[in-house]
Every structure is written in C-alpha cells, then in structure tokens.
Amino acid sequence: METRPDLPEPRRGLSRRGLLKGFGATLGLAAFAKAIAPLTEWAPTVSLDEFLQKHYLELSPVDLEIILRRLERETREQYGTDVTIADHRAPAGVKFGYALNLSICNGCRRCAEACHLENNHDRPSHQSYIRVFEMQKGSLDLEKGNVHYDHPVPQPDKFYLPVQCQQCERPPCVEVCPVEATWKEPDGIVVVDYNWCIGCRYCQAACPYHARRFNWTKPQIPATEINPDQSYLSNRIRPQGTMEKCHFCLHRTRNGRLPACLEACPTGARVFGNLLDPDSEIRQVLAHKRVFVLKEELGLRPQFFYFFDV
C-alpha cells in the first residue's frame, strides 16, 4: 500500500480504542471469575466422580458397581459405620399394592417411627415417609387433619389416617421433574435417583398427598443407629438438597420381605402384597372390602387402598 504524505502519522502510545478494549477485557475477566466462583465451593461436598455420574438408568453394571462401592466408602468416611448398598431391581410378575384398615388403625404412629429407623432418616427433624392425620369422623378432608395430636388414642370421635406415597399409576411428581430424576418402576414403585435430583422441589409441590420430603440439611444419624442394609434407590443416606419419598421399603420388599411399617403396626391394620397374584392378601382386600383411594377425583390411580370394616 502506498504511503500518502498528506495524512498525519498514527499516534503512538495509548489510544482511546485500546483503553476501552482493555477496560472491557478486565470487566469480562472479572465477571467470568465471579461466575465460576461457585465451582470452587462444590469441591468439598461433591466429589468429581459424583459430579460426573450418569443417570441411574444409563449406568452400565460396571459403572453402578463402582458407584455403589464409592457410596459405601463415603458413608463410612462421613458417618463412621460400615454399610452395604445394593441395587435391588424390580422382580418380574410383581406389582406392589398396599391397603390400610382405617377401622383398626389407632393412630399410635409406630409405623412412622419404624419408617424413620428403617430408612435412615435425619434424626433431629423426625423425618419419616408416613404422616398420620387425626381426622374427624365423617370427613376425608386432609387439610383439616391434625398431625400434631398428643393425647391417648384412639379418641372416640376421630379416626386415624396414615398417609405415605400412594405410588400413583399416573404420578404427577414424575411428570413435573425437569431432570427425570424420579420415575415409576415396573413393579409400581416411584423412585428417586438421589444423585441425579437437583432439589428443585417441583415434585413436592405437585404431589397432592404431601408424600415427598426434602433434605434441608445433611441427615444426622448416630453411627450405631444406621441401618446397614441399604439400597441405591431406597434407604441409603440421602445427600443434602435432594428429594426423597416412600419406596415401599424396596430393599426389603424386592427381596420378598414385608415393609417395615407393616411389621411395626401393633394393630395389624396394614396389608401388603403382589396385586398380580390372585391369592395374595392385598387381592383379598380388593375382593372382599369396600376400598377407596384418597383424592380419587384427581385421577392419579393410587396403588394404596384404604378401607373400613363394615
């Protein structure tokens, strides 16, 4: 390019444009640093392995095995006790159903306590998947139920309504989950991948049975009270900031055992079994008792049935 002698020499040193560029770059760098600052904070609570972990349903058997052993190791480091975390899969030909006799339930809350102990719930908050409502006879309005009753039970004008996850056939909690961290298994149990859950609590808002619980804090459990018989989708100790819910004690029931709440019931009000087996106790309930489900009008088709002796 030919030099034109009539134009002034370009100025040396700091131009206005250069200054603005530098200023902008500094701002950008600062903003970027601020934006990634939270990343420096997750390091102590979430390991890189957990951060990079895939969704439960996408895990290969080898990946899952590595994760289960890692979770066992982390439990030992954080809670000071040895546990076994297994992966109990849904058995073929089984669809779980639960029924509860409201004429017999006396509201003693032993089921809620058994759930608390079996499922490694946070001790200080008395977390449990079961909430027992004291209800006025003649009403099924859950909003009018009282869960804080503290007097001898049963009171003559009241009945007692234990409510836990109803394992809906059309679960609204599953539909609203933005990350598919909760889903319905082939045996009817709605489960949560605690490591995939982002803790947005949409599912809690969507559930009309108040069945979902949130871990506001890291669960506190003395080492001697931890139930070491654990499963990935059920009672392993949940991380802070994740949702959890009743899973019909799948670490027990998928091995053929009865749920902890049923075994703890001193009145025998609870009936559990395989809905696909015509000889099962749960089918006897459906065949011989006038069962109903809570909030039937919502059309969610719960697999948890209630009945009165008549």
Next chain:
Amino acid sequence: MACALLTIGAGLAWAVGRELAAARSGDAPASGPMVAGTNHPVIIGRPAGPPTVLAGFTDHQGDPVQVTCGACHTTTQPNLAIRSGEQLEQFHQGLHYAHGSLSCLSCHNAEDYDTLRLADGSPVEFGDVMQLCGQCHGPQLRDYERGLHGGMTGYWDLTRGPRSRHNCITCHDPHAPAYPLVHPVFPPRDRVAAGVHP
C-alpha cells in the same frame, strides 16, 4: 371319543378342584391364603399351653411356685355365679374383666380347667384358642383367614421366606379384649407447621 375325553377331563378338573378346596379349608385357620409352589410356612403363634399362676409360696430353692389351673380346681367346686375376679376371695381377685356378658365358665372348662370349652361343651386346648374366639367373632376370624386381620412379620413372598402371624390373644387380652388406649409415639417435627395445631 371326544365326548368321553371331555367327560374324563371334566371329572379330573372337578376332583382337583375339590382337593384344592379341601386343602384350603383345612389349612385356612392355621395358615391363611396359600400361594401355589409355597416352600416356606406361615407360622401362627400359639399360646404355650395351659397357663399357670403363682401359688403364693416358694420351693426349697426359694423360687416362686407356679401351678396349673387344675392344681386347685380339681378340688374346688365350680361356681357358676362368679362373673368377675372381684367376687372371689382367693386367687384371680385382681383380674380385670370386660368381655361382654360372658362368665368364667363360658370359656373355661369346669370339667378340666387345663383346657377351654367350646360353646357346644366340647373341650379345646389352650393352644387352639382361636377356635374358641372364632365362635363369636366370625367376621374377625374370616378376615384373619384371608390375611386381613392381625399383625404379621416376615415375607409377603412365601417362596422367599417364612411368615409369622399372631393369634387372637397376642394382641387381645381374652379377659378384656378391647384394644387399650395408647399414647402415640414419635411426634412429627415439621419445619413450618409445628405449633400451628394445638
């Protein structure tokens, strides 16, 4: 030919059906609904046998002596007028009794106090107490046989393990069978709702 085969088939089906029905009705009081291919039992808890009471004295080793019912009742005359423990002058005075309009000898056998007595007068072992209760409490026995009444522990899937079931008097005191008032355990500690309700 086809007709003969059909007849044989129907006959076989009828026989098998009867067999199954008989097996089920025979099993029912003891085991409830059974699953085909069952390989683990349903164990019904049974009272150990005739109950014993403290005789009020000790043996030569200083242990209190327990005696069976028959120890005293073989030498005392049954008194049909007695309807509760409070009417007695010795033994059983503290017995809380609230069981409808029954009297002692409605269920206890005056001819052999180490057994119980059915409504038709025939004796029944203490271990078979459910047979006695079931005479009046038909709906409960019916529900029990279907697995809908009474607590249980163990396995819902009997192919994987056994199941234990209670008997009537595990939960119900036969002298005052109404389930007592209890104080609830494990009060909830909800983050926000605590204290809202009285």
